[in-house]
Amino acid sequence: MKFKVSAEIDYEVKAPSTLILNVHALRTAHQTVIDEKLSIAPYLKIEELAATNGENRFVRLDIPDTGPISIRYEAMVDNYYEVKDHSNLAEIPVSKFDPSVLTYLNPSRYCQSDKLYRLANNTFGKISTSFEQVFAVTDWIHKNVEYLSGFTNSETSAYDTVTQQAGVCRDFAHLGIALCRALTIPARYFTGYAYQLNPPDFHACFEAYLGGDWVLFDATRLIPLNGLVKIATGRDAADAAIASIFGDVYCTNIKAACEFVDEQPFKPIYYTRSIFDGVTYL
Structure with missing residues (x-):
């Protein structure tokens, strides 16, 4: 595309x-x-x-x-963009992670996963697979954090967002990353150009390391997942x-x-239906 x-x-x-x-x-x-x-x-x-x-x-x-x-x-x-059946993703133990992935398990300036360990494990720890855990994290953020332009600033962290329950795409991404890391799922910040974002702007979301691949998630649900052009990834917005x-x-x-601008029609991709309804698919 x-x-x-x-x-x-x-x-x-x-x-x-x-x-x-x-x-x-x-x-x-x-x-x-x-x-x-x-x-x-x-x-x-x-x-x-x-x-x-x-x-x-x-x-x-x-x-x-x-x-x-x-x-x-x-x-x-x-x-x-490659769409995969999450049910076939292999669960890779930390002992088998590539060294380049390990840094995305650690707390960082805006993603204090150590402070959110209890919340993450009490809320998502009993979910059976890593993909379903990450999906549940994004679903929970979408339902419990209000998207509110101008509410936060450059100092706002994931811990602040849990407390304030409001933020922008950057804050949604930081909270998703922090909760994933607290569940021992590597996660990294993603920033890019966004198709169909209204009003037009740069957009932030996150990637989780699942089955040996970096998989894109966006708790804001403001744009289709295949409408992003990647600019950068890092530990958080500071990178x-x-x-x-x-x-x-x-x-x-x-x-x-x-x-x-492709000749073929655009077919948006979203993660749909909550795992709490018993179904997840791409």
Whole structure:
């Protein structure tokens, strides 16, 4: 499936500063970047940085002068999504996890799984399979946390979201990750461009490591699962922020868009029907 994605970000620079941007569509085995363009006005030299945590394509901009700066990114991306029968997913013990997966079992800045251990195990611990546990986690979040734009801020953690029972996509993702890790299920943060999101914006959800694969979940249920173009993954939003600012810089405008441009009709994929009704399927 082909998507055209774009981002517009404008800043006002008050002093020489550095920006680390994370807006490029990720290249993966299931996601091909056909073509892309990044433009910056006024012109600045960029440096692409190697990922150290998770998957990303960071670029660094050193900004020597003050004044406005405009960043524009657009790309054509071809995505492939595989739908699997969760009942056939093998349960892999921690002793068999690849070392690269182990970091996603640990608490992180926004995902304090150690503080949510009792909640996770009392609520989901008796569910028989890992997939059904993760599905139950996302179902519980969807039912118990209100999606409320502007309610939280950059300091809000998964523990805060349980208490406040409200948040945005970032908070839904952090809570899902924390509860999964508390159940000894590796989970990581996912940020991307989102098709059919209204209003258009960047979107956050999470991936759980099940049966040797990273499987996508979205407790907000705002968009189809196959309507996402991946930008980055990481332990939490600290690893996958759209922009990290070092200096006296203020964002004045930010927009993101995702358009479906494939010749074939779009067929949305959702996880449907709660396991509490006795049925789960993709």
